[in-house]
Amino acid sequence: MTTSRRGRGLLAATAVSAATVLVVTAAGGATAAQTAGPDQGKAAPAGKAVGKEKGYYDARTPSAKTTHARAAKVAGKETAASEKFRNSLGSQGVVEVDPNTGTPAQVTKLNGFLTGRSAKKAQDIALNYVKAHPEIFKLSAGDLATLRLRKDYVDDLGTHHIFWSQVVDGVEVFGNGLKANVTKNGQLISIMGAPVAGLSSQAQSRSAAAAPKLTAAEARTAAAEDVGGTAKSATAKTTGVNTKWNNGDTAKQVWFHTADGLRKGWMTYVNAGGTKIYSHVIDAQTGGLLYRRHLSSDGLGDALVVDNYPGAAKGGTQRVENLIYNKWLPKNAKTLLEGTSVAAWADVNDDNQPNAGETVKVPGTRTTAEYKLVSFPNAASSCSTSYICTWDPAKPDSWKTNLNQDVTNGFYLASNFHDWLAKPPISFTPAAGSFDAAGGDPVLLNALDGAATGDNGGPDGNHINNANMSTPPDGTPPTMQMYLFGNPFVPTSSSNSADILYHEYGHGLSNRLVVDATGNSTLNSIQAGSMGEAWSDFYALDYLVSHGLEKDTTAPGEVLEGKYVTHGGSIRTQANDCRVKAISPNCVGEDGSKGGYTYGDFPTIGGEPEVHSSGEVWAQTLWDLRERFGRGYAVSLITRAMELSPADPTMLDMRNAIVQADLVASGGKNAGIIWTVFANRGMGWYAGAVDGGDAFPAEDFHKPPTGATTTLTGTVTDKDTGAPVTGALVYIGGHASGYAGDYAGVTDATGKYTITNVAPGTYPKVVVSGPGYELLVQQVTVKAGAKADFAPRRNWASASGGGSVVDFNGPDYSDYGCGPGGAIDNAQGTGWGSTTGDDNGTPTGVMVPKHIDIKLPEKVDISAFNVDPSNTCGDPEDASTGQYRIETSADGTTWSTALEGTFTAANVGKYNLVTPTGNATDVQYVRFWMLSPQVPDFATNCPSGGFAGCQFTDLTEIQVFGTK
Structure with a gap:
């Protein structure tokens, strides 16, 4: 039996200079150091484990190592013409080529435009540029014919933002297409989107094999089950390749392109209950998972409202606001707060539906405004006239007293912020993707979310001290869940706190503006x-x-x-x-x-x-x-x-x-x-990051250099054997992120690489990624005639080099992105998360040792192990591996100890090179034992000491170095 994976609370009561720190659990897929999660969970003492959802997954980029390997192949095929094009953009030009499609993910310049002024139509300017440069875009006339204009809107600076999706036989390609940005003067700013070249022929060759075997309903069910939820009973209506259920769930046929080719899939939007609100792409033939994204991010008309919060020096006293006059509600509104951009109710049972007793009558009578706030001055010591408490956690159902006021205030704040964001200079309009009833996607505001889910007339631990906002693509309504706050915070509701509600609404803004060519948010790392x-x-x-x-x-x-x-x-x-x-x-x-x-x-x-x-x-x-x-x-x-x-x-x-x-x-x-x-702020020209998942970026305080550029060359060889490493990607982090393109090169058969057009200076993160080798990052100073050699070590445990997990004990959290395979994927953004006690994660105060068995591709004489014992899967640092043992075997049957030791907080967040003390020759199997978490004084502080390590123990990565 697999327990629900749980990680650190999102609003942990950690005192910092008399303040309180908001922290978050990663939403499944990767560690908190890799993937953004929902603003949802349980307030708890620092380190307390709380609820966790499955996180981000994309079969197009399943791991950093795979992406780097694909990028190296693409870079290795670069033509002289494409190199000439890149160099023509200058030292501040950017060309990033997608490792799956081989077409540009981004072409732009930081110090100029791609084209001069033009009176032509913005769409024509962009497409003409693409046609003029087949050496980089690789799109034929047939490929260009697959483009369908999806959106062209103009911002308040006059810039056209143009989106084309790719469509074959009426079915859209998920995520790929073209994005272009063109100034009001007709200058091309950038082209993005990684379009699929040869799409029609690929689709034709796949047409028979790609015929969907799963129905839309089966795909919806598969998506819900993937996240541990259920597809709600609802009525479906199908139009062409689209199916929509009356509860808001949707399914749409799409093409999904990976490095392995084109597949037919179902793109779904499913609300599976609570915060289980996801977008998926389900393989239409196999039912397998191609894409998963958690959409939650971790806030007659006369109403009494507050503009800031109850008790605030300014905006803290209730005043009258007419919800109909401001056109937030229609003139004939009477019984529901269902307006032009927001629909609000008290979702106290957290079923995401407005049930009897949860809806609020439109406030206001002929003579008075309605819903005066009732204060609870004795609910906690933090209650005061400056910070008014609106419920008492010790009194069952006390939140009911201000239910009408709470929902109404949330409706007002969300409606008001909608209008504010629509005005210049923000200009978050319907064309840009704002939330509007007319567009079919008003904000569904669930005030007092889960207020009645506990056993004592209040919320349970997963519905307090937080708020969240789920944001599906344009056209599908987002859900905003606003929770109650209690100990150790002021007992109130987040619908009464403008900064929290506006924070949640802000997630809708960023998730609608930072998108791919087909409108899916890309805020993932x-x-x-x-x-x-x-x-x-x-x-x-x-x-x-x-x-x-x-x-x-x-x-x-x-x-x-x-x-x-x-x-x-x-x-x-x-x-x-x-x-x-x-x-x-x-x-x-x-x-x-x-x-x-x-x-x-x-x-x-x-x-x-x-x-x-x-x-x-x-x-x-x-x-x-x-x-x-x-x-x-x-x-x-x-x-x-x-x-x-x-x-x-x-x-x-x-x-x-x-x-x-x-x-x-x-x-x-x-x-x-x-x-x-x-x-x-340390984000100068030479600042470095391996990619968006790099949680340990290198800072720099320089402005862009001026003057001539130069070329960086060098050789990549195996550290242990001296042999050349072929097909390794070498790139300058911060200027390239594992893509083929500028500031990147790939090694040839002799291990040599060349990176042209590099501005002189010291770059702290030059990255080498070779198949089966450690990811090597080192500082390089570039000047005329610069040469930098690299000697990565062969990592025999790496999955990309032939290593494999052949056995393990404890639960399998692969569906949450932290299964045993995470320990050998050569990436520190993911790892192996397991339990401390039994497989259900029950904190017992007794460590049940967990092991992972790795088969090496060949027998090896081991020189060292490289171990990152860090917490993963959204758990806090005390879940990192403490005591450990490494055993080796020649046959996978007879095991001997190679090394024992203990990791401390000083070892967390980095690789630690440890040398075997014996049994290191003729090894083909390596077993790593997690013997304890890094909970201080484990015997005393577990099981109930408020540490997540009492429940979970993790390992980020183990590498094995040596010679065969």
């Missing part, structure tokens, strides 16, 4: 997810400050997220307006460091890499831009940059997009200031 949290904080706090509801003077440390629920503190480790080296009690980190964060702080802000805390460096940088340029221009750049973003961006990618947004808006006049702001 830890860096992208961290920016998602930061954008939500930024837009929420920007609204409150710009309306005078919160103070922001020249003094740092004033702009706080979660001020209400924390009784004047923050749910972040620092204030949003903390400049670098700022002096303020609210600008002190968990480790006691003073001043705002820089890029190098990314993994340590909250004690470990995690999207909410790691995102603080991005939120503070955005506030720097706001201070430098003023609110209007800064917000315009920040929003427009999201529309210019490549898929699954790093913070460096988004820095580039902001530079490009200024290029569009001012002709690049402010580029120097923008680079200064980012360089000050």
Whole structure:
């Protein structure tokens, strides 16, 4: 029996300078250091394990190692013509080629446009450019004929954002297509999308084999079961290749392209209960999983509402707002808060449906406004006239007292924020993907979500101290779940806290603007997810400050997220307006460091890499831009940059997009200031990241260099044998992210590589990824005639080099992205998560040792093991491996100890090279034992000491070095 995988709570009550830290569980697929998860879970003491959902999966990019290997093959096939094209863009040109399609994922420049001014139609400008460069885009006339215009909208700077999907026989390709951005003057900013070349012929050859064997209903059921939910009983209506159920679930036939070819699939949107709201692509022939994305991100008309929070110095007193006059409700509205952009009810049983007793009558009588807030001053010591409590957790059903007020206030705030985001300079309009009843996708606001799910007239542990927002693609309604808050927070509701509700709404903004060619959000990795949290904080706090509801003077440390629920503190480790080296009690980190964060702080802000805390460096940088340029221009750049973003961006990618947004808006006049702001935060020209999943980026404080570029060459050889490593991808992290293209090369048969057009300087993350070898990252200084050689070690345990897991004990969490195979995938973004006690994860206080058996492709004399014992699968650091033992065998039957030891917190987050003390020759099998987690004083603190390690024990990676 497999238990539901559980990880760290999302709102952990960790005191930091009298503030409270918001932390998050990764949503399945990868560790918290890799994948953004929902704002959902249970408040608990620091380290307490709480609920967890399955996370992100994409068969097109199943692992970093696979992606790098595919990119190396693509780079190895580059022609002289495509190299000439890349070089023609200059040192700040960007050409990233998708490792599956071999076509560009992104073509752009940071210091200019791809084309000059033109009076031609924007669509024609983009398509003509693609036609003019077949050496890089590789699209034939037949391929261009598969393009179908999906959207062409103009932002408030006059820029056209154009999307084409690819369609064959009436069926759309999932994710691939073309995106183009063209200025109002007809200048091409960028082309993106990784279109499929030779699509029609591939579809024709697959037509017989690709005929769907699963029905739409079977695909819907498979999607629900994949995430441990159930497909709700509903009536279906089918039109062409689309099926829609009356509960909002959908299924649509699509083509799905991987490196292994084209497959027919069902793209589904399924609400399987609670926060199990997902988008899937299910293989139409096998029922297998091709894609999974958790959509939740972890907030007669006269109504009484608050603009900030109850008790706030400004916006804290209820006032009258007419919901019909503001056109948030239709004139004839009477019984339901079902408006033009929001439908709200109290989903107290968390079934995502408005049942009897959960809906609210439209407020207002002929003489009075309705739904006065009732205070609960004795509910907790944190209750006061400045931070009013709205329920009492000790009194069953006390939340019912303010049910009408709670739902109405949530409806008001969400409707108000919809209108605010629609105005310039944000301009989040229906064309851009906003949430509107007219477009079929109003926000479904579930106030008091799960308030009646507990046993004591209140919420259970999974429905308190948080909020979340699920965001499906444009046209499908998002769901906003607003929870109650209780101990250790101010007992209130998140529907009464503008900053929390606006934060959740902000997830809808970023998830609708950072999308692929077919409109699916691409905020998946830890860096992208961290920016998602930061954008939500930024837009929420920007609204409150710009309306005078919160103070922001020249003094740092004033702009706080979660001020209400924390009784004047923050749910972040620092204030949003903390400049670098700022002096303020609210600008002190968990480790006691003073001043705002820089890029190098990314993994340590909250004690470990995690999207909410790691995102603080991005939120503070955005506030720097706001201070430098003023609110209007800064917000315009920040929003427009999201529309210019490549898929699954790093913070460096988004820095580039902001530079490009200024290029569009001012002709690049402010580029120097923008680079200064980012360089000050450690995101300068030479800053490095392996990819979006890199939780340990390298910071740099330089602006872009000027002058001539040069070429970097070198040789990659096996460290143990000296033999050349063929087909290894070599790229400069921060300028390339494992794609073939600029700042990247691939080794030939002699192990030699060449990277052209490189600006001189010191690059802290030059990456080498070869099949069956360790991922090697080292610093390189580039100057004229620069040469950098690399000597990675053969990792005999690596799955890409022939290693395999042949046995293990404990539960299998592969469906959550942290099964045993994660320990040998050569990537630190994923790992093997297991239990401490029994297979159900029951914390017993007794460790049941867990082992993984790895078969090497050949017999090896082992020189060393390289182990990253870190927590994975969303668990906190105390779930990392502590005591361990490594055994070896020649035949997989007779085992002998090669090494025993103990890892501590000092070993977490990195590889640790350990040498066998014996039994290291003629080895074909390696067994790694996890003997204890890193829970301090395990015997005393488990099972009920509030540590996740009492329940789960993890290992991120084991590598085996030696010679055959």
